[in-house]
Amino acid sequence: MELTSLSVAALQEKLRNREVSAPEVLRSLEARIAQVDPAIHGYLSRDFDAALKLAESADVSLPLGGVPIAIKDVINVSGEPCTAASRILQGYRSNYDATVIQKLKAAGAIPFGRCNLDEFAMGSSTENSAFGHTRNPWDTSRIPGGSSGGSAAVVAADEAFASLGSDTGGSIRQPASHCGCVGLKPTYGRVSRFGLIAFASSLDQIGPFTKTVRDSALLLNAISGRDPMDSTSLAEPVPDYTAQLGRDLKGVKLGMPREYFIEGIDPQVDAAVRAAIRHYESLGAEIVEISLPNTEHAVGVYYIIATAEASANLARFDGVRYGHRAEGAANLLDQYGRTREEGFGPEVKRRIILGTYVLSSGYYDAYYLRAQKVRTLIRRDFTSAFEKVDAIVAPTSPETAFKVGDRSDDPLKMYLADIFTIAANLAGICGLTLPCGLASVDGQMLPIGLQLLGKPFEEANLLRIADAYEQSTDWHRQRPPV
Amino acid sequence: MSAAFDVRYTAQLARLHLSEAEITKFQAQLSQVLAYVEKLEKVDVSGVEPTAHANAVFNVFREDAPRDWFTPEDALANAPRSANHLFIVPKVIE
Numbered sequence: 149m150e151l152t153s154l155s156v157a158a159l160q161e162k163l164r165n166r167e168v169s170a171p172e173v174l175r176s177l178e179a180r181i182a183q184v185d186p187a188i189h190g191y192l193s194r195d196f197d198a199a200l201k202l203a204e205s206a207d208v209s210l211p212l213g214g215v216p217i218a219i220k221d222v223i224n225v226s227g228e229p230c231t232a233a234s235r236i237l238q239g240y241r242s243n244y245d246a247t248v249i250q251k252l253k254a255a256g257a258i259p260f261g262r263c264n265l266d267e268f269a270m271g272s273s274t275e276n277s278a279f280g281h282t283r284n285p286w287d288t289s290r291i292p293g294g295s296s297g298g299s300a301a302v303v304a305a306d307e308a309f310a311s312l313g314s315d316t317g318g319s320i321r322q323p324a325s326h327c328g329c330v331g332l333k334p335t336y337g338r339v340s341r342f343g344l345i346a347f348a349s350s351l352d353q354i355g356p357f358t359k360t361v362r363d364s365a366l367l368l369n370a371i372s373g374r375d376p377m378d379s380t381s382l383a384e385p386v387p388d389y390t391a392q393l394g395r396d397l398k399g400v401k402l403g404m405p406r407e408y409f410i411e412g413i414d415p416q417v418d419a420a421v422r423a424a425i426r427h428y429e430s431l432g433a434e435i436v437e438i439s440l441p442n443t444e445h446a447v448g449v450y451y452i453i454a455t456a457e458a459s460a461n462l463a464r465f466d467g468v469r470y471g472h473r474a475e476g477a478a479n480l481l482d483q484y485g486r487t488r489e490e491g492f493g494p495e496v497k498r499r500i501i502l503g504t505y506v507l508s509s510g511y512y513d514a515y516y517l518r519a520q521k522v523r524t525l526i527r528r529d530f531t532s533a534f535e536k537v538d539a540i541v542a543p544t545s546p547e548t549a550f551k552v553g554d555r556s557d558d559p560l561k562m563y564l565a566d567i568f569t570i571a572a573n574l575a576g577i578c579g580l581t582l583p584c585g586l587a588s589v590d591g592q593m594l595p596i597g598l599q600l601l602g603k604p605f606e607e608a609n610l611l612r613i614a615d616a617y618e619q620s621t622d623w624h625r626q627r628p629p630v
Numbered sequence: 631m632s633a634a635f636d637v638r639y640t641a642q643l644a645r646l647h648l649s650e651a652e653i654t655k656f657q658a659q660l661s662q663v664l665a666y667v668e669k670l671e672k673v674d675v676s677g678v679e680p681t682a683h684a685n686a687v688f689n690v691f692r693e694d695a696p697r698d699w700f701t702p703e704d705a706l707a708n709a710p711r712s713a714n715h716l717f718i719v720p721k722v723i724e
Contacts, residue, residue: 379690448670
């Protein structure tokens with residue numbers, strides 16, 4: 149077995165047994181990236197020498213000692229670029245570490261490589277990157293999902309042992325589903341957002357992409373917890389997320405929301421998810437049909453709230469303190485307008501306009517305030533569902549990965565790709581996707597993701613339920629042909 | 631409501647210059663998105679409080695204590711133009 153195809157847990161065992169050294173691991177990874185990334189383009193940049201320095205002094209006894217981890221290019225790592233895949237941040241270099249990076253380093257991990265994404269994390273295909281598309285390792289004519297498409301693709305293609313992404317409306321779960329890896333969106337407030345370039349602050353959350361559920365738990369152990377630099381991070385205790393793994397599912401109640409099994413869903417996805425649910429039944433879980441009646445409103449609510457928050461967050465890109473500045477402006481207003489015209493790509497411009505409009509005088513109540521009220525209804529749906537069940541099982545995406553270029557000029561159709569993932573961000577609950585099947589499309593095999601949604605701060609339970617499925621099936625062992 | 635939507639005016643509010651081609655294209659695309667989100671008009675929200683945030687957390691304070699942070703050089707390291715520990719911008723006062 150190739151070294152780079154190992155899980156984090158398996159790699160750690162080899163590191164601790166001195167079968168391999170941290171610099172050797174890094175060199176193997178670099179060789180693998182050089183071999184496959186020209187076809188995938190999951191990385192925007194990487195600093196091998198800086199990573200090698202960390203690897204040479206790695207303490208492999210630490211929880212993630214000597215393990216290289218790829219980082220979505222929207223999380224600040226001191227000394228490295230952080231472009232958000234936008235021209236407006238071309239040339240920017242971070243001079244501080246995000247809290248998650250400080251925590252990864254304290255756990256012995258080595259941040260290595262900057263992953264491609266949709267510009268400012270806005271998109272579902274990674275086609276909105278200003279620096280080229282990322283390709284799906286299962287079929288390079290298809291998108292990897294988005295916005296964390298690079299983070300998903302590099303893990304799937306064994307160009308990374310694990311990675312970090314961010315999830316605002318499904319940006320971890322949807323690409324993980326399309327690339328066949330495990331993707332976890334923690335509860336809002338579980339992981340500090342300090343040092344993450346903000347898209348929609350009430351929805352954004354950082355989380356891991358991994359090859360196994362156990363690895364997901366290991367990374368969550370490292371990055372969770374209250375941070376004085378993020379006032380929305382909560383002081384809930386951080387358990388050992390691996391402690392519950394391996395427990396059986398006797399007495400566990402799983403909810404099957406009827407609104408997630410609707411007409412229009414890809415029949416192969418529907419069949420795979422239903423088979424997974426039957427498998428859960430055979431493992432001792434009780435399946436309960438539930439209803440989340442406000443599901444159909446989630447996409448509408450999301451594209452009001454997320455764009456409103458984005459229009460405010462992206463106001464900081466004005467060409468004054470960092471990033472691109474338009475030359476030869478007549479005055480300050482002209483400088484703002486032209487800097488932003490030159491620096492932002494079309495999707496970011498669309499969302500700034502939409503967000504500005506829904507917040508503008510005369511329309512605020514009709515759009516923004518109403519959306520916030522419907523958000524309350526969506527939260528209530530989950531609160532009452534979780535009175536009956538321990539977790540919810542559903543498809544992660546209604547489809548498998550689509551072709552590059554299929555939707556890039558139809559924003560509304562692109563937005564509907566997130567139909568099953570958005571509600572978790574609006575409600576602030578935790579969600580996870582893991583591989584549950586392969587669809588045969590045009591002679592290629594494409595991964596299907598099973599989504600589990602859990603109560604706030606019950607990631608341990610979610611991981612345990614995911615682990616029970618993974619340990620009794622083989623889907624996570626399927627590798628792309630790359 | 632979407633009938634009142636004007637990309638040109640909204641872009642001004644957002645301090646964002648757009649080309650004529652972008653204005654035409656975004657007007658059509660975003661009108662379609664607005665027509666979609668206007669389905670929310672049909673939802674009964676009477677008596678429902680708005681949710682601004684997933685966690686009901688209020689007044690998070692921290693000690694107002696000095697600590698190490700950016701030096702002026704750090705803060706200016708990515709500035710497009712700077713001098714004498716200051717950001718340089720176009721003249722705003724005549």
